[in-house]
Amino acid sequence: MTEQALRRSPGTPCWVSLMVHGLTTTQEFYSSLFGWEYVPGPGQLGPYVRARLDGKEVAGIGQLPPDRHLPTAWTPYLATDDADTTAELIRSCGGTVAVGPLDADHAGRMAICSDPVGAVFGIWQASAHVGSRLTGVPGTPVWNELVTQETSTVAKFYQSVFGHELEALVSADFDYVTLHLEGRPVCAVHGVGRALPHDRGAHWMTYFEVADPDGAARQVVDLGGHVIQPPREGASGRLATVADPEGAVFTIIRTER
Incomplete structure (x- = not known):
């Protein structure tokens, strides 16, 4: 490429x-x-x-x-x-x-x-460094999602700054806006209301592809990290939310293709 x-x-x-x-x-x-x-x-x-x-x-x-x-x-x-x-x-x-x-x-x-x-x-x-050169395989970042209390105001900020097109998921109990560019999704904003962690506030979550989320979650613990949300089935694949030994939180996912 x-x-x-x-x-x-x-x-x-x-x-x-x-x-x-x-x-x-x-x-x-x-x-x-x-x-x-x-x-x-x-x-x-x-x-x-x-x-x-x-x-x-x-x-x-x-x-x-x-x-x-x-x-x-x-x-x-x-x-x-x-x-x-x-x-x-x-x-x-x-x-x-x-x-x-x-x-x-x-x-x-x-x-x-x-x-x-x-x-x-x-x-x-x-300039010389264009960014990630590999995606979609285990060990690569595959998605980024802003976790916040509610989506409406902050989604408009990204739309104003970067020109994202906003596509809201219409649901009474799920506040989720996907940010699109040129008709394709590039990231999202997820409003979680009072479930937002008090000690973290609004934050971006990076998703990394893995072949086996359950095995990777166990490995995180073995390596000195911890599991925040155990492996579960999500809309886009099986995923778990974990933290490394210094507390940096990320999500591991086996994306359904």
Whole structure:
């Protein structure tokens, strides 16, 4: 696949990254769980590695400075053709730009932002690094979903900033909006009301493909993580919500094809 074909339309999740306190132990956890191997860089991000499967980059893991006591969380990056313009738009639509925009070596230009409900996400203007180069196979990110109290206001924020088309699931007891670009779903917003964890607030959830969600959930525990929601059947496949040893929450799924 060519670089141009890999380059995502603005507003499409193109990368996921995790900032942790123990980089080495976290690398070992995901290497055992997903079979990842690692290459270093870019250097501007401090100690940082890119995870690979079959030689193709799928995700990033970086080390937090010792004085930064931030919660560890997987963060999706949405593609943009102009990080500076998108950052301004995020501010004008009620979001916050916490870091950047700044250059990451020759890889691209990025910023870390949060939406009006406080969920953290990144934006990525690709240069040498277009984002994840492999998807749909075990160990790769396959979906990103914003978990929040209710969908209406925050879905409109992403629509205003990135031009997403909104498709709401009409249901009395299920508040769910899929964000589309060019007629295809790219991510979603899930309103869970009072079920939103008090200690986390609104947050983006990354889904990783696995061949066996039940076995992977057991392996997470064996590797020092824990299971938050045990394996269950969902609309798009069998899935479980888990956390790594530092508490970063993610979902493992065997997608029905």
